[in-house]
Amino acid sequence: MNVRELYAIICERRDHPLPDSYTAKxxxxxxDEILKKIGEEAVEVILAGKAQGDQRLIEEIADLTYHTLVLLASRGLTPEQIADELEKRHRKPRG
Structure with missing residues (x-):
């Protein structure tokens, strides 16, 4: 699954919540709860990066990415807006 597909699922859960959906809950x-989860996942990425191996790091970055996408969806923002910002930074002349 790519980021675009995951974001679409998150938006679907936002717009049409299912009772057993973690995302909808x-x-x-x-x-505040979304931000708390992002903070927890960021710490777990750091710990995994320090001593838990590559697979654990991949898992924790996946969790952080998911929760970040939930935050974007909750604000009505998109991954494309992040990509646009990264593109602007890439093209910015360095002095």
Missing amino acids: LLAQGE
């Missing part, structure tokens, strides 16, 4: 809990 997280979105219903609000931005």
Whole structure:
């Protein structure tokens, strides 16, 4: 699954919540809870990067990416906007 597909699923859960959906529950809990999860996942990425091996690092980055996409969806922002910002930074002359 790519980021675009995952983001579409997150938006689907946002717009049409299912009772057993973790994503829908997280979105219903609000931005503070989403931000808390992002913080937890960021710490787990650091720990995995320090001593838990490549597979664990991949798993934790996947979790961080998911929760970041949930935050974007909750704000009505898109991964494309992030890509546009990265493109602008890439093209910015360095002095």
